[in-house]
Amino acid sequence: MQKDFIELTINDIPVWVAPETTLLDAARAIGVSIPTLCHDPQLTVTGACRLCVVEVENKDGTTRLEPSCSYPAQAGMVVRTNTREVRNARRVIIELILANHPHACQTCVRNGRCQLQSLCREYSIDEYKYEGARREVPKDTSTVAITRHPDYCINCGKCVKVCREVQEVNALEFVNRGFSIVTMPALNLPLSETVCILCGQCLLKCPVAAIRDRSYVREVEAVLDEKKRLLTVQVAPAIRASIGELFGLPPGSLLTRKIPTALRRLGFQHIFDTDFGADMAVMEEGHELLERLNAGGPFPLITSCSPGWVKFMEHFYPEFIPNMSSTKSPQQIVGTLTKTFFAERRGVAPSEVYQVAIMPCSAKKWEIGLPQNSRNGLPDVDAVLTTREFADLLRLHEIDLPSLPDSDFDLLLGESSGAGVMFGAPGGMMEAALRTVCSIIEPGSDRLEFPVLRGYGGIKEGSLIVGDTELKLCAVHGLGNARKVLDAIKSGEKTVHFLEVMACPGGCVGGGGQPLPTTEDIRKRRIEAIYAEDRSKPVRLSHRNPAVQEIYSSFLGQPLSEKAHELLHTGYSAREPHGI
Amino acid sequence: MKGVEWFRSVGTEKCPGTKVFSLTGKVKSTGLIEVPLGLPLSELIDHIGGGAPEGIRVKSVQAGGPSGGCIPLERFDTPIDYDSLKALGSIMGSGGLVVTDENTCMVAFARFFLAFTQHESCGKCIPCREGTKRMLEILDRITQGQGHLEDLDELRNLASVIQRTSACGLGQSAPNPVLSTLRFFEKEYLAHIQDKCCPSGVCKSLLTFHILDTCRSCGLCARNCPVSCISGEKGKVYLIDQDRCIKCGQCYRVCPFGAVAKN
Ligand code: SF4
Ligand code: SF4
Ligand code: SF4
Ligand code: SF4
Ligand code: SF4
Ligand code: SF4
Ligand code: FES
Numbered sequence: 001m002q003k004d005f006i007e008l009t010i011n012d013i014p015v016w017v018a019p020e021t022t023l024l025d026a027a028r029a030i031g032v033s034i035p036t037l038c039h040d041p042q043l044t045v046t047g048a049c050r051l052c053v054v055e056v057e058n059k060d061g062t063t064r065l066e067p068s069c070s071y072p073a074q075a076g077m078v079v080r081t082n083t084r085e086v087r088n089a090r091r092v093i094i095e096l097i098l099a100n101h102p103h104a105c106q107t108c109v110r111n112g113r114c115q116l117q118s119l120c121r122e123y124s125i126d127e128y129k130y131e132g133a134r135r136e137v138p139k140d141t142s143t144v145a146i147t148r149h150p151d152y153c154i155n156c157g158k159c160v161k162v163c164r165e166v167q168e169v170n171a172l173e174f175v176n177r178g179f180s181i182v183t184m185p186a187l188n189l190p191l192s193e194t195v196c197i198l199c200g201q202c203l204l205k206c207p208v209a210a211i212r213d214r215s216y217v218r219e220v221e222a223v224l225d226e227k228k229r230l231l232t233v234q235v236a237p238a239i240r241a242s243i244g245e246l247f248g249l250p251p252g253s254l255l256t257r258k259i260p261t262a263l264r265r266l267g268f269q270h271i272f273d274t275d276f277g278a279d280m281a282v283m284e285e286g287h288e289l290l291e292r293l294n295a296g297g298p299f300p301l302i303t304s305c306s307p308g309w310v311k312f313m314e315h316f317y318p319e320f321i322p323n324m325s326s327t328k329s330p331q332q333i334v335g336t337l338t339k340t341f342f343a344e345r346r347g348v349a350p351s352e353v354y355q356v357a358i359m360p361c362s363a364k365k366w367e368i369g370l371p372q373n374s375r376n377g378l379p380d381v382d383a384v385l386t387t388r389e390f391a392d393l394l395r396l397h398e399i400d401l402p403s404l405p406d407s408d409f410d411l412l413l414g415e416s417s418g419a420g421v422m423f424g425a426p427g428g429m430m431e432a433a434l435r436t437v438c439s440i441i442e443p444g445s446d447r448l449e450f451p452v453l454r455g456y457g458g459i460k461e462g463s464l465i466v467g468d469t470e471l472k473l474c475a476v477h478g479l480g481n482a483r484k485v486l487d488a489i490k491s492g493e494k495t496v497h498f499l500e501v502m503a504c505p506g507g508c509v510g511g512g513g514q515p516l517p518t519t520e521d522i523r524k525r526r527i528e529a530i531y532a533e534d535r536s537k538p539v540r541l542s543h544r545n546p547a548v549q550e551i552y553s554s555f556l557g558q559p560l561s562e563k564a565h566e567l568l569h570t571g572y573s574a575r576e577p578h579g580i
Numbered sequence: 581m582k583g584v585e586w587f588r589s590v591g592t593e594k595c596p597g598t599k600v601f602s603l604t605g606k607v608k609s610t611g612l613i614e615v616p617l618g619l620p621l622s623e624l625i626d627h628i629g630g631g632a633p634e635g636i637r638v639k640s641v642q643a644g645g646p647s648g649g650c651i652p653l654e655r656f657d658t659p660i661d662y663d664s665l666k667a668l669g670s671i672m673g674s675g676g677l678v679v680t681d682e683n684t685c686m687v688a689f690a691r692f693f694l695a696f697t698q699h700e701s702c703g704k705c706i707p708c709r710e711g712t713k714r715m716l717e718i719l720d721r722i723t724q725g726q727g728h729l730e731d732l733d734e735l736r737n738l739a740s741v742i743q744r745t746s747a748c749g750l751g752q753s754a755p756n757p758v759l760s761t762l763r764f765f766e767k768e769y770l771a772h773i774q775d776k777c778c779p780s781g782v783c784k785s786l787l788t789f790h791i792l793d794t795c796r797s798c799g800l801c802a803r804n805c806p807v808s809c810i811s812g813e814k815g816k817v818y819l820i821d822q823d824r825c826i827k828c829g830q831c832y833r834v835c836p837f838g839a840v841a842k843n
Contacts, residue, residue, distance in 0.1 A: 050747065088737070178709060181703030
């Protein structure tokens with residue numbers, strides 16, 4: 001037993017850790033939290049910022065400084081994490097960063113949620129010490145979802161690494177060297193002309209304001225003030241499990257019934273739920289699966305609700321276009337039905353209706369602009385706000401979300417089942433679809449939970465016997481995982497009938513629009529909240545959602561009917577540049 | 581050819597063998613030389629290099645290339661081996677030995693080497709990428725006569741953080757020239773900062789050229805001035821327009837009567 005552990009002392013406290021443990025983790029184990037800027041447990045270690053240095057004693061009694069994030073603990077080591085020299089070194093490093101960084105906290109979107117700012121406070125930095133040249137690189141506002149501000153970049157490299165190692169998109173690179181080094185797309189192309197899928201994972205990793213939301217808060221504020229159009233809004237499943245964090249609540253707090261109250265106070269007249277769109281997506285995509293089972297393919301049927309994934313597929317794997325479910329995403333389903341069904345019922349022109357979608361996702365901003373998501377030149381969804389922007393909008397209107405009274409979403413497009421909310425968790429979209437598909441194939445056999453699809457695994461696989469068919473299932477999140485599975489399917493190594501792909505690690509609860517920080521632990525807690533929300537719902541199967549039944553009986557007819565095809569389905573095409 | 585045993589029989593106990601150096605600067609014979617480790621610096625410079633050319637007083641030797649350190653004349657008894665060089669804040673490094681004389685400004689000299697390593701930084705880690713830039717800017721200010729006394733402590737502090745925290749040898753050794761000149765030639769730094777004067781007459785911003793009363797108004801300086809900023813007429817002392825002077829030193833060199841002074 002003991003042999004597997006090594007002993008060292010950190011700040012004179014004995015610590016036992018497994019070999020290969022870093023000094024950073026060993027210190028954390030005894031409650032010493034060393035500051036870091038470039039280290040992230042999900043990414044490879046590069047030891048670039050040197051902020052995490054600690055003092056290590058040499059055999060001859062002298063000392064040296066080593067970066068704790070990358071230095072392995074060794075038996076007998078004597079480590080001190082907070083000596084005068086260590087604090088001085090960290091202070092100098094912070095001051096050096098500031099010397100090459102805009103002095104602009106007051107007007108900065110990261111004000112109050114910036115790691116550099118917090119460090120300055122922790123190390124009582126009270127002046128700008130070094131004055132000198134600053135690297136000046138123009139900002140990149142080419143995309144509809146995220147903007148890059150290289151002047152603020154501290155070159156921690158986390159954006160490059162998450163894009164390369166987790167998403168395997170490789171849209172960002174280190175360019176130049178020395179004092180001029182900067183992270184940007186290869187050839188200094190605008191981000192909009194690259195394979196970037198706008199997932200926003202780089203933004204989540206960025207410790208400063210070098211990658212930002214393209215914010216639509218001002219635009220929505222203006223529309224709310226004008227009150228000219230019929231104001232409608234939809235809220236994605238994952239929002240209810242994460243927005244509380246932006247109001248000081250612990251991760252995993254559910255604020256489902258506070259959100260409609262807040263939206264009404266903002267002036268929205270009709271509060272819809274993307275969960276309802278998810279229920280509709282289950283109906284359509286579930287029937288696509290049934291059709292393919294009857295027709296014998298093509299398999300796998302691949303989900304299409306994650307726009308980051310759709311864009312990735314179009315850049316990197318267009319050969320899978322025939323496999324893609326043609327069902328629109330829940331956001332676009334609610335948008336379309338708002339501008340058609342709802343507008344018709346209210347007797348107003350679609351142009352009179354304005355719709356905001358509150359999303360955990362930056363790629364949703366791209367999705368609403370796709371030509372197939374407009375009708376007669378009018379977009380089905382007019383603006384997307386990320387979870388963070390939604391919280392900003394609420395604060396701007398003096399709304400303290402957690403202390404609001406409860407209320408409900410509006411009928412019809414606001415009524416949802418537990419299956420709908422499951423779209424917020426990775427594997428949840430597939431689970432929701434299977435609930436309905438199983439009960440159609442085996443009427444009366446209410447199968448509600450599919451343990452193989454639960455939990456945080458990046459690639460979850462299993463098979464399901466339904467009727468006399470064995471369905472091979474696979475659900476992945478994070479596009480690096482998607483690549484592995486797609487490549488295995490292409491090579492014939494793997495057979496899958498139904499494949500769920502969510503672009504972001506952790507699915508939508510880990511989307512690029514979610515509160516900062518979004519760590520693995522926080523993602524897991526949001527997932528648990530989604531599961532709890534599902535279990536608390538009286539109706540947990542999409543086809544039993546009365547609103548869904550009503551829409552089909554009074555408007556669409558059957559799933560996959562001609563009208564359903566016209567309104568709720570979409571198409572894909574290979575996208576330039578072709579990714580490798 | 582002669583085997584390990586023979587090789588180890590030369591040099592010192594801790595640092596056996598020989599080492600090739602590139603001897604340059606103010607010595608009579610420059611070039612590549614191979615010497616046993618442990619040889620005193622003076623031996624190498626005076627015997628092999630033949631000492632300084634006539635009329636030149638050696639001041640120091642920069643050992644180890646751009647990342648090395650400067651060793652003053654008083655320490656030329658130092659044996660050349662890894663530990664002795666390290667103790668003086670220098671390194672064996674590339675084996676470069678640059679001998680300097682009274683006409684070398686040690687601040688400008690350190691700045692020159694730091695500019696090289698700063699330019700070579702790969703940019704990965706903050707202390708090297710950002711720190712060498714700020715050190716260089718401080719040295720720039722000092723050589724331009726805009727230094728402050730506190731700059732010296734700041735240089736020392738930055739240098740030690742860069743040495744101790746940089747990720748690779750480039751950053752770890754980049755501050756050596758600055759630290760070693762600060763250690764052995766602090767006076768020169770102080771002259772730049774307090775007296776606004778470069779004792780070796782190298783730092784142009786701190787230089788002025790004046791024409792003394794001994795001027796015989798021959799006009800040679802005016803004809804040689806590349807920016808034509810010297811004016812005068814027969815029988816009067818010529819005058820340099822200080823605002824336009826680029827401190828090239830041409831007038832100083834050509835005046836046949838030694839009537840141009842620099843300070
Ligand atoms: S990124 Fe952080 S430190 Fe920089 S200006 Fe913004 S809030 Fe301030
Ligand atoms: S948004 Fe996603 S794909 Fe684009 S650069 Fe960032 S991590 Fe890469
Ligand atoms: S953009 Fe942000 S995440 Fe990327 S290197 Fe710069 S500071 Fe780090
Ligand atoms: S996983 Fe969710 S948050 Fe991420 S791109 Fe897809 S839809 Fe957006
Ligand atoms: S110390 Fe090395 S790794 Fe760090 S910036 Fe300098 S050259 Fe690069
Ligand atoms: S130093 Fe050069 S520029 Fe100045 S006065 Fe003399 S010759 Fe002219
Ligand atoms: S956190 Fe260890 S070097 Fe950056």
